[in-house]
Amino acid sequence: MARSVLVVDDSAFMRNLLKQLLEDDHEVVGEAENGVEAVELYRELDPDVVTMDVVMPIRNGIEATSEIKSIDPDSSVIMCTSVGQEEKMREAVEAGADGYITKPFQKPNVLEAIDDVVGVEA
Numbered sequence: 001m002a003r004s005v006l007v008v009d010d011s012a013f014m015r016n017l018l019k020q021l022l023e024d025d026h027e028v029v030g031e032a033e034n035g036v037e038a039v040e041l042y043r044e045l046d047p048d049v050v051t052m053d054v055v056m057p058i059r060n061g062i063e064a065t066s067e068i069k070s071i072d073p074d075s076s077v078i079m080c081t082s083v084g085q086e087e088k089m090r091e092a093v094e095a096g097a098d099g100y101i102t103k104p105f106q107k108p109n110v111l112e113a114i115d116d117v118v119g120v121e122a
Contacts, residue, residue, distance in 0.1 A: 003048035003118055004029045008038040008064070009080060010056040014103070018051055018080075021107045026114065035059030039067050042075070049076045049114050052097070054088045062088070062095045069096035076117040080105070 003026045009015045010033045019028045030045045032038040034056045042050060050068065052061040059067075065077045079092040079100040089100055098117040101109050 002026050003114060004045070005114070006030045006032065006038065006041055006045060006047040006050045008032045008035070008050060008056070008061065009053040010034060011053075014053065014080070014105075017105060018110065021105060021110050022114075025111055035061060035064030035067075038064045039071070042068050043071065046072075048118055049078060051078050051080055051101070051110075054079055054081045054085060054092060062091050065092060065097050066095040078113050078117055 005022055005026050005028050007015050007018045007028055015031050022028055029047050030041045032041050036059045038052065052065055054061040061079060068075050068077060076098050077096065079089065079097045080103060081089055081100055082103050092100065099113045101113045
């Protein structure tokens with residue numbers, strides 16, 4: 001089942017890459033390049049899933065995840081991190097992240113992470 005996805009990353013390249021990986025299976029309903037935009041778009045679009053970069057300007061992914069979870073405890077947030085950022089991932093899970101994927105992204109991992117957090121419906 002296709003899900004609506006909000007893609008959050010300060011890198012346009014990474015947002016485009018994720019959009020390409022997702023477009024066959026899910027609908028990307030919005031993009032944000034920092035945590036402030038992410039929270040605003042979450043409120044506006046109410047997506048099924050958010051892919052959230054950890055390290056971003058203005059407000060990082062951990063702060064934005066925490067805020068989204070306070071708005072909607074049932075939200076599904078998947079953190080996107082670079083290999084070697086285990087400490088950041090622990091903080092993200094404490095903030096309420098439902099799962100994570102590591103860069104460089106690979107399509108099966110991204111789709112599997114979405115299925116894991118929102119459940120697969122037959």
